[in-house]
Amino acid sequence: MITEYNIALRNVGKINPASIQDYMDRGGYEALKKALQIPSEKVVHDITLSGLRGRGGAGFSTGLKKKYTSQASCVLLECMRYIVCNADEGEPGTFKDRIIMEGDPHLLIEGMVIAAYGVGAERGYIYIRGEYHQSITMIRNALVHAHAHGFLGNNILGSGFSLDIEIKLGAGSYLCGEELTLLESLEGKRGYPRIKPPFPAESGLFGKPTLINNVETLSHIPAIMINGARWYRQLGTETSPGTKIFTISGDVQNPGYVEVEMGVSLSDLIYRVAGGMKDGKPFKAALLGGAAGTFVPESLLDVSMDFDALKEKGAVLGSGAVIVMSNDQSILTMLDSILRFFEHESCGKCVPCRVGTKQLVDLLEKLKGADDKRSDHIDALVYQSELMAKTALCPLGQSPVLAINSAVRYFRDELETTQISQSRCR
Amino acid sequence: MKKTDILEKYPPRMENVLLLLHDLQNNSRMNYLSEKDLSLVAHHLNTTLSSIYGVASYYSMFSLTPRGAHIIRICRSPVCHCAGVNDVFNELTRILKLDVGATTPDRLFTLETTECLGQCDLAPAMTIDNVVYGKLTATSIATIIAQYRAQFRKKSASQGD
Numbered sequence: 001m002i003t004e005y006n007i008a009l010r011n012v013g014k015i016n017p018a019s020i021q022d023y024m025d026r027g028g029y030e031a032l033k034k035a036l037q038i039p040s041e042k043v044v045h046d047i048t049l050s051g052l053r054g055r056g057g058a059g060f061s062t063g064l065k066k067k068y069t070s071q072a073s074c075v076l077l078e079c080m081r082y083i084v085c086n087a088d089e090g091e092p093g094t095f096k097d098r099i100i101m102e103g104d105p106h107l108l109i110e111g112m113v114i115a116a117y118g119v120g121a122e123r124g125y126i127y128i129r130g131e132y133h134q135s136i137t138m139i140r141n142a143l144v145h146a147h148a149h150g151f152l153g154n155n156i157l158g159s160g161f162s163l164d165i166e167i168k169l170g171a172g173s174y175l176c177g178e179e180l181t182l183l184e185s186l187e188g189k190r191g192y193p194r195i196k197p198p199f200p201a202e203s204g205l206f207g208k209p210t211l212i213n214n215v216e217t218l219s220h221i222p223a224i225m226i227n228g229a230r231w232y233r234q235l236g237t238e239t240s241p242g243t244k245i246f247t248i249s250g251d252v253q254n255p256g257y258v259e260v261e262m263g264v265s266l267s268d269l270i271y272r273v274a275g276g277m278k279d280g281k282p283f284k285a286a287l288l289g290g291a292a293g294t295f296v297p298e299s300l301l302d303v304s305m306d307f308d309a310l311k312e313k314g315a316v317l318g319s320g321a322v323i324v325m326s327n328d329q330s331i332l333t334m335l336d337s338i339l340r341f342f343e344h345e346s347c348g349k350c351v352p353c354r355v356g357t358k359q360l361v362d363l364l365e366k367l368k369g370a371d372d373k374r375s376d377h378i379d380a381l382v383y384q385s386e387l388m389a390k391t392a393l394c395p396l397g398q399s400p401v402l403a404i405n406s407a408v409r410y411f412r413d414e415l416e417t418t419q420i421s422q423s424r425c426r
Numbered sequence: 427m428k429k430t431d432i433l434e435k436y437p438p439r440m441e442n443v444l445l446l447l448h449d450l451q452n453n454s455r456m457n458y459l460s461e462k463d464l465s466l467v468a469h470h471l472n473t474t475l476s477s478i479y480g481v482a483s484y485y486s487m488f489s490l491t492p493r494g495a496h497i498i499r500i501c502r503s504p505v506c507h508c509a510g511v512n513d514v515f516n517e518l519t520r521i522l523k524l525d526v527g528a529t530t531p532d533r534l535f536t537l538e539t540t541e542c543l544g545q546c547d548l549a550p551a552m553t554i555d556n557v558v559y560g561k562l563t564a565t566s567i568a569t570i571i572a573q574y575r576a577q578f579r580k581k582s583a584s585q586g587d
Contacts, residue, residue, distance in 0.1 A: 092503040095544040130487045133556040171485030188440035190484040249505045249546035256547045337507040
């Protein structure tokens with residue numbers, strides 16, 4: 001049996017997302033009321049205890065992020081802190097944040113207000129990608145209603161705590177989903193990455209301590225406030241507690257999304273949640289985590305889908321994207337699509353990525369057309385992507401190595417022999 | 427909406443530049459940002475034209491050249507790719523007689539490609555302006571385009587009355 005959970009997807013499909021009353025009728029904003037009655041340090045402490053890890057892809061401890069942000073020393077007289085919600089969802093195969101924003105926008109806002117209270121942030125921004133029109137509309141509407149009900153603004157529910165949240169829009173840059181680049185974009189600049197450290201907890205938006213969390217991460221917080229950290233820890237695995245939204249696409253019978261415990265097996269996601277392989281075709285591979293992700297073969301179908309078990313196998317959980325490929329699909333053409341994606345999205349700021357992403361596309365092009373020496377071309381791809389990972393400035397340039405290495409590890413034979421024309425996706 | 431009204435919606439801080447550019451572009455009949463628009467923004471934010479140009483030219487949703495009334499954005503990312511978006515794309519370029527980035531002579535459509543639109547459960551997918559179209563096939567794409575064209579003809583005819 002696969003048990004579905006409704007934590008981040010608590011109200012999706014069950015309420016009219018445009019109605020704050022619907023949300024409140026299902027216990028909405030009760031978690032905020034509870035949180036405002038306890039000291040802010042306790043809020044951060046509870047979130048740390050829950051073991052919640054960032055759902056955007058990196059899997060960093062949400063509680064620790066909050067602790068660092070709340071403790072960041074203030075050099076200036078006024079101690080301004082910011083909270084930023086990363087809603088610039090753009091990883092191929094990922095649409096979990098869109099589902100939350102379109103279906104339950106107040107849950108995100110409630111989680112964000114609680115998090116802001118925890119770290120003492122007075123201003124918040126939700127940075128939504130420009131293409132997500134419906135999400136933008138729903139969040140914009142929800143912010144107005146939350147304000148009118150006193151859940152945002154000055155002296156929230158008489159607690160003395162104040163917070164304003166504004167929407168900011170992206171404009172078609174994948175890289176702006178990377179947290180430091182997102183801050184640059186929020187400040188009104190070209191989306192070029194910053195050098196880390198300093199981390200945002202210390203010096204983020206406008207140089208001030210900033211907490212940045214993903215939409216899904218923030219949406220877990222109200223339930224943790226209501227039910228407690230211990231309850232949350234019982235779900236999922238020891239090191240990746242809680243639930244996760246997986247978005248399943250590709251060659252499955254029923255593509256879609258599901259919220260289940262961390263540690264679910266890949267085969268359960270494919271065969272029990274998504275109704276099995278499309279038209280009963282044999283499974284070849286799954287690309288986990290999107291373009292910045294890894295291929296896994298049939299032998300890993302039983303792998304536990306959590307941050308650490310996947311890492312042990314050289315794979316990543318990432319944003320929870322599961323792109324399923326049947327025998328009809330070619331690893332080579334998928335790799336081609338991934339490398340072109342990175343070439344297109346490279347910002348050009350650092351040389352290794354600007355030149356490297358182009359070189360990887362060229363190398364793959366050579367491999368596609370090669371009659372002999374295919375093995376040499378494959379080794380060159382691996383070498384170039386590893387070099388890029390070591391020298392590039394930001395996670396974008398460090399990502400192609402994931403797909404390339406995993407493809408070579410598990411599908412080297414196919415890469416050495418495939419004729420491109422056999423594949424459906426060209 | 428008058429351009430000055432758009433500018434006044436936002437306090438003159440650099441952090442508002444993307445919102446300003448979005449609004450000005452959405453307000454433009456030809457879906458683009460003219461040099462005049464960029465100058466207005468630069469003046470409003472008390473900065474140089476070059477710095478606004480730098481921002482506007484970085485982001486792929488902004489166009490600095492006139493576009494058609496409807497912007498078609500078709501997804502070329504891995505999921506749509508494997509779901510056969512190339513067949514749809516080829517049909518689209520055939521029907522519209524367009525290359526990527528170009529606009530039809532009647533200025534009805536501009537064809538663009540985009541990376542993942544987050545509609546992977548509906549792959550292959552595209553958007554026309556703010557509307558999402560999924561599970562596209564070569565047949566369905568023809569119907570969708572025909573609908574827009576019919577609407578356009580109806581509108582031009584009623585304006586001619």
